[in-house]
Amino acid sequence: MFDTVLVANRGEIAVRVIRTLRAQGVRSVAVFSDADADARHVREADTAVRIGPTAAAESYLSIERLLAAAARSGAQAVHPGYGFLAENAAFARACADAGLVFIGPPADAIELMGDKIRAKETVRAAGVPVVPGSSGSGLDDAELAAAAREIGMPVLLKPSAGGGGKGMRLVREESALAEEIAAARRVARGAFGDDTLLVERWVERPRHIEIQVLADGHGNVVHLGERECSLQRRHQKIIEEAPSPLLDAATRAAMGEAAASAARSCGYTGAGTVEFIVPGDDPATYFFMEMNTRLQVEHPVTELITGLDLVEWQLRVAAGERLPFGQRDISLTGHAVEARICAETARADDDQVSFLPSAGTVRALSEPRRDDVRVDSGLSPGTEVGTAYDPMLAKVIAYGPDRPTALRRLRAALADTTILGVDTNTGFLRRLLAHPEVAAGTMDTGLVDRDAHTLVPRVVPVEVYVTAALLRQAALRPAEAPYGAGGDAPHRHSGWTDPFSVPNGWRLGGEAAWTVHHLRVPGHAPVAVRVRGLTDAAEALIDAPGGEGAVGAGASEVEAVETGAGAVVAARLTARDGESAGRGGAGAQGAGGRRVTVEFAGVTHAFTHAPSPEGVWLGRDGDAWHVQDHDPVEARGAAAGAHAGALTAPMPGTVTVVKAAVGDEVAAGQSLLVVEAMKMEHVIAAPHDGTVTELEVTAGSTVAMDQVLAVVTPREES
Numbered sequence: 001m002f003d004t005v006l007v008a009n010r011g012e013i014a015v016r017v018i019r020t021l022r023a024q025g026v027r028s029v030a031v032f033s034d035a036d037a038d039a040r041h042v043r044e045a046d047t048a049v050r051i052g053p054t055a056a057a058e059s060y061l062s063i064e065r066l067l068a069a070a071a072r073s074g075a076q077a078v079h080p081g082y083g084f085l086a087e088n089a090a091f092a093r094a095c096a097d098a099g100l101v102f103i104g105p106p107a108d109a110i111e112l113m114g115d116k117i118r119a120k121e122t123v124r125a126a127g128v129p130v131v132p133g134s135s136g137s138g139l140d141d142a143e144l145a146a147a148a149r150e151i152g153m154p155v156l157l158k159p160s161a162g163g164g165g166k167g168m169r170l171v172r173e174e175s176a177l178a179e180e181i182a183a184a185r186r187v188a189r190g191a192f193g194d195d196t197l198l199v200e201r202w203v204e205r206p207r208h209i210e211i212q213v214l215a216d217g218h219g220n221v222v223h224l225g226e227r228e229c230s231l232q233r234r235h236q237k238i239i240e241e242a243p244s245p246l247l248d249a250a251t252r253a254a255m256g257e258a259a260a261s262a263a264r265s266c267g268y269t270g271a272g273t274v275e276f277i278v279p280g281d282d283p284a285t286y287f288f289m290e291m292n293t294r295l296q297v298e299h300p301v302t303e304l305i306t307g308l309d310l311v312e313w314q315l316r317v318a319a320g321e322r323l324p325f326g327q328r329d330i331s332l333t334g335h336a337v338e339a340r341i342c343a344e345t346a347r348a349d350d351d352q353v354s355f356l357p358s359a360g361t362v363r364a365l366s367e368p369r370r371d372d373v374r375v376d377s378g379l380s381p382g383t384e385v386g387t388a389y390d391p392m393l394a395k396v397i398a399y400g401p402d403r404p405t406a407l408r409r410l411r412a413a414l415a416d417t418t419i420l421g422v423d424t425n426t427g428f429l430r431r432l433l434a435h436p437e438v439a440a441g442t443m444d445t446g447l448v449d450r451d452a453h454t455l456v457p458r459v460v461p462v463e464v465y466v467t468a469a470l471l472r473q474a475a476l477r478p479a480e481a482p483y484g485a486g487g488d489a490p491h492r493h494s495g496w497t498d499p500f501s502v503p504n505g506w507r508l509g510g511e512a513a514w515t516v517h518h519l520r521v522p523g524h525a526p527v528a529v530r531v532r533g534l535t536d537a538a539e540a541l542i543d544a545p546g547g548e549g550a551v552g553a554g555a556s557e558v559e560a561v562e563t564g565a566g567a568v569v570a571a572r573l574t575a576r577d578g579e580s581a582g583r584g585g586a587g588a589q590g591a592g593g594r595r596v597t598v599e600f601a602g603v604t605h606a607f608t609h610a611p612s613p614e615g616v617w618l619g620r621d622g623d624a625w626h627v628q629d630h631d632p633v634e635a636r637g638a639a640a641g642a643h644a645g646a647l648t649a650p651m652p653g654t655v656t657v658v659k660a661a662v663g664d665e666v667a668a669g670q671s672l673l674v675v676e677a678m679k680m681e682h683v684i685a686a687p688h689d690g691t692v693t694e695l696e697v698t699a700g701s702t703v704a705m706d707q708v709l710a711v712v713t714p715r716e717e718s
Contacts, residue, residue: 004075006075013376015041034050116158206230215268255276353453359385464607473531649704654677655701666686671684687712
């Protein structure tokens with residue numbers, strides 16, 4: 001076994017590999033870019049080496065800098081994790097040339113299986129069924145389009161050199177082929193440095209099922225059962241489970257043997273995954289898609305049902321050990337389900353939902369701690385989440401004796417997960433797990449895209465605004481002054497508060513006044529909450545668009561009263577765990593944030609909260625809301641000055657393509673720019689026919705969310 005291993009990765013996978021290295025008594029070396037100087041994987045490793053600036057190309061993708069870090073730290077081997085250089089044959093060869101053991105398959109196997117065209121030809125020769133599609137490499141656009149028409153629409157365009165769903169495009173109409181081929185080539189070139197494409201027949205309502213294989217350097221190959229990975233969004237997996245609810249024992253054995261044959265065909269060693277596409281209505285039919293020559297993101301579900309640590313066996317195989325077990329020794333026990341928590345914002349518009357990368361500082365973090373739940377995470381309080389790297393932050397994995405139990409435990413674990421300071425998909429995943437087709441095990445790869453609009457709430461719960469307003473009101477209450485401060489205190493006790501500075505709305509000779517709190521959750525209309533009284537004995541009214549009416553908050557003993565807008569409902573804001581909900585409590589925060597409850601209309605709601613410079617974050621059951629202070633006067637001024645044709649950045653990121661120039665005549669829906677962040681492209685299109693009168697960015701420009709990129713003046717105005 002090795003003495004020292006360098007982990008050539010970051011985030012949750014680096015933390016996970018370091019955990020096994022520690023258990024095996026192996027010294028771990030982390031690497032980090034400037035953006036990750038205080039990251040969790042850096043703090044948990046035995047030592048860490050800076051390898052460059054934030055840009056991945058100059059740090060985590062720099063073979064030269066990684067090898068230099070290995071030499072400086074005395075590492076004998078390199079674990080690549082997944083992503084970055086994990087499936088880079090040149091990196092594997094460079095490690096060998098430098099006298100380092102690459103903890104993965106041989107470079108030749110990576111190269112062969114990394115070329116999807118050659119991979120299909122190789123496994124077909126080994127008797128593994130493959131998806132009908134184009135053969136040969138280096139097809140130009142016209143040849144690809146001709147192959148697509150020959151196969152028959154719809155078809156799937158795939159980069160030959162990469163995986164992870166990046167660059168894959170589903171094309172249903174021949175008329176869209178040219179534009180989709182160009183887009184797929186652009187993404188493939190940026191992600192993999194190779195824009196070679198292949199085209200395959202699209203299987204309607206398919207299931208994505210993959211087989212985990214493990215091979216040593218002595219000719220022994222076993223499979224560890226399958227994983228169901230059909231819950232995807234834009235070809236990116238978000239929930240995985242093992243075993244699949246679709247397969248019977250005979251199909252599992254047949255697919256497992258096919259995967260083992262694929263591994264043998266390329267001389268594979270270490271842990272790898274063979275991916276298959278399976279028609280949902282014919283599970284006995286399956287087609288090889290590709291082989292991932294690395295550890296998979298979803299490997300924990302296999303570990304939980306087999307009892308094997310895959311990273312440990314990667315280390316042992318790389319160190320030259322034989323597998324001490326054969327296929328007959330492998331047994332699958334129970335059921336495991338994994339959810340990927342990503343930094344992203346869901347925005348619903350009619351029946352369409354967009355998921356855009358998000359960024360921010362983790363201001364409060366609480367992860368579930370239960371015997372039946374595992375968390376692989378790269379997060380800690382204070383983590384800065386940017387857009388330079390992959391959006392996945394953590395994985396929550398639940399185990400149970402059967403599938404319903406595992407699903408139920410995972411939903412509970414996601415409800416116990418609190419991440420405040422950056423938008424995540426935690427609440428969305430929890431609702432997805434309750435989807436009837438997911439519960440029944442009848443999902444397919446299109447389910448999430450079809451039904452996402454039913455899983456994204458369109459409104460912010462009214463209790464969120466009430467809680468934010470009362471926390472804001474509590475923060476206005478002055479702290480008690482110690483005796484003698486600022487002169488003689490009028491009362492002989494240890495502390496005293498000036499009654500005229502208390503924001504309870506009291507005034508001489510009139511009805512108590514209201515304190516108005518203008519609030520806004522991004523993506524939703526602003527709301528005004530009027531508060532009268534102290535937070536533990538207050539009244540509040542909410543003025544919101546959409547006819548929600550008025551909801552009040554006050555002490556539980558206050559009677560409801562009728563107002564012109566509706567009923568005022570009695571309520572109370574209470575701190576939990578002995579905390580103060582007022583000054584000192586509203587602004588303070590531990591790793592898990594502060595807890596408060598709001599009781600109104602006979603229902604008690606519990607929230608975790610953490611302050612932000614713009615307002616407050618509130619979290620509950622996996623969902624989080626950034627309730628920001630809103631200035632209606634400033635907003636009206638900004639709206640009056642904004643041009644109707646202004647195009648803004650939907651997410652923080654980088655402009656990768658500019659297709660227009662000032663003075664160009666454009667048509668409604670025409671693509672003008674492309675913004676990329678966290679491996680996601682977003683096309684910015686003209687909102688109407690008109691003329692490009694302003695263009696504020698160029699290719700390569702870094703932009704912030706809502707930054708104005710261009711202005712298209714309507715044709716009648718121009």
